[in-house]
Amino acid sequence: MEMFQTTTVLPVNATMALLKQQEVAQDLTPEEQAERRRERRRRQCRMSQRRYRDKKGSAEYNLKLDVNNLREHVQRLRGVRELLETKIWSSRLARDGAVLKAAEQYYAIFSRGMHNPEAGGGRAHEMQVGFVNAFMDEDVVFGDSRGVSGVLNQWHLYTQFHASLSVRMISAQIYGTEDAPIVIVKGVLAVRLNRSSIENMFPHIIANEELVQVLLSREIEYPTSTTYVFNERSQIQRQDLEIDFVTGISNRLGSTYATSRVMQRALISDCCKLGQVSSPDVEVDVRLRMPYILSSDTVV
Known part of the structure; x- marks a missing residue:
């Protein structure tokens, strides 16, 4: 059996180039051959770096x-x-402007207290009632009462218990959320007391005519702070009123001790409401009785 051996046939040019390289390699010294191998590796390294840079780029x-x-x-x-x-921001500005404007109108409409429909103020009284009904939720919370009638009743009592009354807004700050804004208004309540004021608010000092005359002689200004909590319909659902009676009376009397005598049993309840407190019929410390106070050597 004849055996056939397969051989690779190279092109003539490639064969001649390979033979030439082999001849050249045989003519090189070992050092030159090593240098050639290093050069070949450097070329391969540069090509690898070029490919890496291309890939990285x-x-x-x-x-x-x-x-x-x-x-x-x-x-x-x-x-x-x-x-x-x-x-x-635009929505907040619109909301803030609306509730602030409502508070300003409230103070403007009640700037002189509650108008008396029986004394020619029927039209103004109707406007005040209509504004409060629109301005406040029908179940508005005011102290321990609910409803618009409780707010109107206090305006009526404050007006009735004073010779004159005026309110003015000093500043207003808006807090809370977009759906439940809160407005805190700082203001001043200016009043002139009369006998009705003493009888209904400070009956325990009626016997001290000198003190009564000092209180009746000039106008008294009470600093106020009113918090209005609005609902999503921009109506007031809660009103909290703070009237600083102590500061107002103290400024008028010029005496902290005399002020304490006036305020210690004043008929003023929570949320500064009038007409809801009666003088307590309890045993009082002898040091708080009028003869002791009048004879006291306490230095104010």
Whole structure:
């Protein structure tokens, strides 16, 4: 059996080049051959580095594209946020303006207290009642009472128990949320006391005519702080009233001790309400009785 051996046939030029390289390699010294091998490795290394740089450059380019896309997306989101903030701010300004305007109108309408329909103030009285019904929730909470009638009743009593009365707004601050804003109004209640004031608010000092005359002689200004809690319909659902009687009377009398005598049994209840407290029929310390106070050597 004849055996056939397969051989690779190279092109003539390639064969001649290979033979030439082999001849050249045989003519090189070992040092030259080593240098040639090092040069060959350097060329391979440079080619590998070039391929790596090309690959790395492509990755960096793609990364830059991603970063630019993210920046554009962030910029669009910022624009959306600014638009929403503008809308929210505009809505908040509109809400704040509405509740603040309502509080200002409330003080303006009751600037001289409650008008008396029996004394020619029927039209003004109707306007006040109508405004309160629109301004306040029908179940408005005021101290221990509920309903608009409790608020109107206190305006009536404050007006009835004083010779004159006026209120004015000093400042207002708005707090709370968009659905439940809270307005805190600082103001002044200016009054002239009369005998009805003493009888209904400070009956325990009636016997001290000198003290009574000092209180009746001039106008008294009480600092006030009123908190209005609004509902989602921009109506007041709660009103808390604070009247600083102590400061007002102290400024008028010029004596902290005399002021304590006036205020210690005043018929003024929580939320500064009038007409709801009776003088307690309890045993009082002898040091608080009028003869002791009048004979006291206490220095004010």
